[in-house]
Amino acid sequence: MARPSSIEPRAPQGLRPRRLPNRLGVRGWVHAGRYPIERYLFTLHRLSGIGLVLYLPLHVWVTSRRLQGPEVWERTMATLSHPIFVVGELLILAAFVYHALNGLRLILGHLGYTLGKPAEPVYPYPVALRRQRPLTVAMMILAAAFIAVGIWEILVG
Amino acid sequence: MRESKLWALHLFSGAALVVLLGVHMVVQHYPTILSWLGWVEDDVRGFASVAARGASAGWSVIYVLLLGFALYHGLYGLRRILHEIWYSPAATRAVDAAVVVVGLVVFVYGLVAVFQAIPLGGAS
Amino acid sequence: MARVLERRATGERATGAPAGAGGPIEAGAVVTLRVARFDPERDVAMRWQTYQVPYTPGMTVLDALIAVKERQDGSLAFRSSCRMGVCGSCGMLVNGKPRLTCQTQVSELGTHLEVAPLPNHDVIKDLVPDLSGTFERHRKVHPYIIRPAADEAEMRAPTREFAQTPEEMERYLQFAYCLKCSLCVAACPTAATDPLFLGPQALAQAYRYIADSRDAGWEVRADAVDGVHGVFSCHLAGACSEACPKGVDPALGIQLLKRSLLTGPPHAEPAPVIGPRPVVPEDPARPRPKAPPPTV
Numbered sequence: 001m002a003r004p005s006s007i008e009p010r011a012p013q014g015l016r017p018r019r020l021p022n023r024l025g026v027r028g029w030v031h032a033g034r035y036p037i038e039r040y041l042f043t044l045h046r047l048s049g050i051g052l053v054l055y056l057p058l059h060v061w062v063t064s065r066r067l068q069g070p071e072v073w074e075r076t077m078a079t080l081s082h083p084i085f086v087v088g089e090l091l092i093l094a095a096f097v098y099h100a101l102n103g104l105r106l107i108l109g110h111l112g113y114t115l116g117k118p119a120e121p122v123y124p125y126p127v128a129l130r131r132q133r134p135l136t137v138a139m140m141i142l143a144a145a146f147i148a149v150g151i152w153e154i155l156v157g
Numbered sequence: 158m159r160e161s162k163l164w165a166l167h168l169f170s171g172a173a174l175v176v177l178l179g180v181h182m183v184v185q186h187y188p189t190i191l192s193w194l195g196w197v198e199d200d201v202r203g204f205a206s207v208a209a210r211g212a213s214a215g216w217s218v219i220y221v222l223l224l225g226f227a228l229y230h231g232l233y234g235l236r237r238i239l240h241e242i243w244y245s246p247a248a249t250r251a252v253d254a255a256v257v258v259v260g261l262v263v264f265v266y267g268l269v270a271v272f273q274a275i276p277l278g279g280a281s
Numbered sequence: 282m283a284r285v286l287e288r289r290a291t292g293e294r295a296t297g298a299p300a301g302a303g304g305p306i307e308a309g310a311v312v313t314l315r316v317a318r319f320d321p322e323r324d325v326a327m328r329w330q331t332y333q334v335p336y337t338p339g340m341t342v343l344d345a346l347i348a349v350k351e352r353q354d355g356s357l358a359f360r361s362s363c364r365m366g367v368c369g370s371c372g373m374l375v376n377g378k379p380r381l382t383c384q385t386q387v388s389e390l391g392t393h394l395e396v397a398p399l400p401n402h403d404v405i406k407d408l409v410p411d412l413s414g415t416f417e418r419h420r421k422v423h424p425y426i427i428r429p430a431a432d433e434a435e436m437r438a439p440t441r442e443f444a445q446t447p448e449e450m451e452r453y454l455q456f457a458y459c460l461k462c463s464l465c466v467a468a469c470p471t472a473a474t475d476p477l478f479l480g481p482q483a484l485a486q487a488y489r490y491i492a493d494s495r496d497a498g499w500e501v502r503a504d505a506v507d508g509v510h511g512v513f514s515c516h517l518a519g520a521c522s523e524a525c526p527k528g529v530d531p532a533l534g535i536q537l538l539k540r541s542l543l544t545g546p547p548h549a550e551p552a553p554v555i556g557p558r559p560v561v562p563e564d565p566a567r568p569r570p571k572a573p574p575p576t577v
Contacts, residue, residue: 018321019403019411026242028400028473033377035468035520042470042518046238053231057263060224064270066211066277070204077202093186100175107168109517111543112536118455118492125528126455128536129519153187161503161542164513240509241475249509 038129038136045102048095055092090151097146101139105132167233170226177223211274224267232256306388310336312345316357317397319404327397327404330354336387342375342394343382346408359408366526369460372399372467373408379464381526399467415463418479422487422505427498429551441554449494449552456489456534458527465521465531477510481521484512485534492537492547499546512538 024031030043065076079085108114114132183190185201200206210216239252306312314332318324334348343361350357359382361371366384373382374397376390387394402410428436435441465481466472472480479487487502506512515535522532541547 019405020319020321020324020327022327022398022400022402022404022410023476024400024473026474029470033374033468033520035378035518035523038517038519039470039523042516045516049231049234050238053235056227056231057259060263060267060270063207064266064274066204066207067270067273070208073204073207093182096178096182100179103171104175106517107172110168110536110539112533112540115533115536118452118530118533118537120451121455121458121528121530123528125525126530127519127522127528128530128533129517129522149190150182150186153189159507160509160511160513161507161539164539165543237514241471241478241514244475244477244510 036129036133041102041136041140045099045106048099051095052092052099086154090154093150093154094147097150098143101143101146105135105139108132108135163233167230170230170233173222173226174230177219177226180219181223208274208277211271211277217271217275220271221268224264224271228260228264232260306336306392308336308338310392312336312340312387312392312394314345314349315393315395316346316349316408318357318407319398320356321406336392340387341383342373342380342385342387342390342396343371345387345394346382346396357408358406367460369462369526372410372462372464372526373397374399374467379467379524381462381464384526399463401467401469401472402463410463410467412461412463414476415461415466415480415482418483419461419486421479422483422490423498423501424483424486424490426490426493426496427501428495429497432554435554443495444552444555445494452494452547453489453492456485456492456529456531459486459489459529460527462526464524464526465529468520468524470518470520471514471516475510475514478514479506479511481515481531481535484515484538485521485529485531487512488534488538488541491541494548494552497551499541503542506538507542512542515539 029046062076062080066073080089105114109129109132114135115128116126116131119126188201191197233256236252236256240249243249243252311333312335314334316330316332317327318330319327332349332353334345334353337344341364343359343364346357346359347361350359359371359373361383362368363370364383366381369381371382372379374380375382375385376395379399382396396408398404398408399410402412402414405411459482461482463482465485469478469481471478484506487506490496491499491502512535515532517532517536519532522530525531
């Protein structure tokens, strides 16, 4: 009679059982689950920061083209008026505006100025980050306004 | 150097950049706001205007500060991100070294550009 | 019940749950559990298995898992102990959020549940995470009151009490409710990639002791947290505080810890022990109180 599979002899194991690594990895920076808005602003802050820091050396190089004289400079500016570079410029502007305003909120938060004091944890539990939620909302409205005006200036103005 | 000192400088440079880069961005991208402030410049990115700014002592100082703060702030942030992905001690040292080298190279290159641009203002 | 009403009022809903989830569930309804399984002796990756159990009023997610284990699949492994949100051993990822399953009502989430082991921890078996990393990191921040060397004799053989006002207690009390359930570590985006990061649990506990007026260990703990993988790897995403089942608010503790590292310890001197214990001299002239007369 065949033995049920559940009691088949198993491969010998070491003393320490095997663990399954379950770290979310870089995916965990982006995909978060059901958390408040600051959790996603963190992702966006990181993304815009990486964009800006990669842009910086490029920007230093492009602006140093002025040393080559007016002809080279005007030619460089003409190249940069191509739609691809204009879109890139808009993205950098949006990244900077967002990173700056969210960064101001973060500086105040990191130093504990907007988070209030520890409170006794009586249900419903106090969450310090919710105390600075109005600042989050104000900063995001401000960022949206600056980005909208910036887009208007670059495309229309 | 203790991490808290580096981090405090990261925060300080961030706050300084909001002001300095804010000015830089308004000058470059928000002519309407500038005109409200009573500053009218027909072509901010024309060579004459760029050369004039490059020759002025005030703008040169702003450019050097911008370059220094932006490089420090950006590379410190990048370093933190990389340390969270490559956390072995060897990788940590490699990232630290790479960040310092890249920072110094870009800073010196930018510094040379700022100082060489000063005579351009007189030429145009 | 208050908890359920509160959740309902704030509009909390389960991800991917059908419309109407979170409302009252009729008795006799069927709860569908999609459970992550991992057998270290056979599996190389997690696999999913679905069970169905009858809903009973007041059923928690842990109750549903126990029902599965008792009547359907004895091989299902999960960890639980007190069933009342005190021991912190039954933390799991339920419908996309780390929760204590013994405190999570099925009626909060609807009849479709997805239960997985806590992320950012190794899996020992099925729903059992390896919390030893959290405990090791907790030890690294010296989670106990440190007194000045002059107090060594008093600490070995205590004779008196420590002075502490209610205001002084309130500065750390919130952080002292930590269960070490590691839900905050499961929620933390930095812990998602960096296993060396001290993590919200340990860092909040570092501040809990730094903020304690009796403590003199600021420098020792500053050394422990002021490193590449220390307190400054926290980027104030705030997920830890939302995940905490006890209202400990690790994010607040960590930011106050950062400020303390820049500006110095919150108190210059640890609170002294209360002055000499009052000694009542024996007075021979005064008669000792008599024993009450025996009652019949």
